[in-house]
Amino acid sequence: MEKKTSCSIMSDEWIDKKRCSICNFLVNSPKRIIFLSSINTTNKIFDKVFEMLDATVKRIEEENVV
Numbered sequence: 001m002e003k004k005t006s007c008s009i010m011s012d013e014w015i016d017k018k019r020c021s022i023c024n025f026l027v028n029s030p031k032r033i034i035f036l037s038s039i040n041t042t043n044k045i046f047d048k049v050f051e052m053l054d055a056t057v058k059r060i061e062e063e064n065v066v
Contacts, residue, residue, distance in 0.1 A: 006066040009056055013041065023049060025056045 007029040015021050021044075025036040036056060041049055057065050 006064055007060065008066050009053065009060065011053060011056075023052070025053070027060060 007027050010026045010028050010033070011023055012026075013021060013023045019042075020040055021042045022038055023041045024038045027034045027036060036059070039052055041052075044052075
């Protein structure tokens with residue numbers, strides 16, 4: 001069966017009341033947005049955050065991501 005659509009990986013980051021940085025990963029498709037995971041990124045450097053995003057893309061499978 002031919003695929004008609006793909007999805008996008010979205011992430012956002014916010015800081016809670018205790019000054020912890022939290023990064024959320026979501027999948028956006030034409031039908032809906034799905035929450036995948038949330039990670040505490042307080043003491044993580046950018047390279048580690050990129051690795052987490054890359055792992056998320058691999059989890060969804062690269063050919064499914066725009």
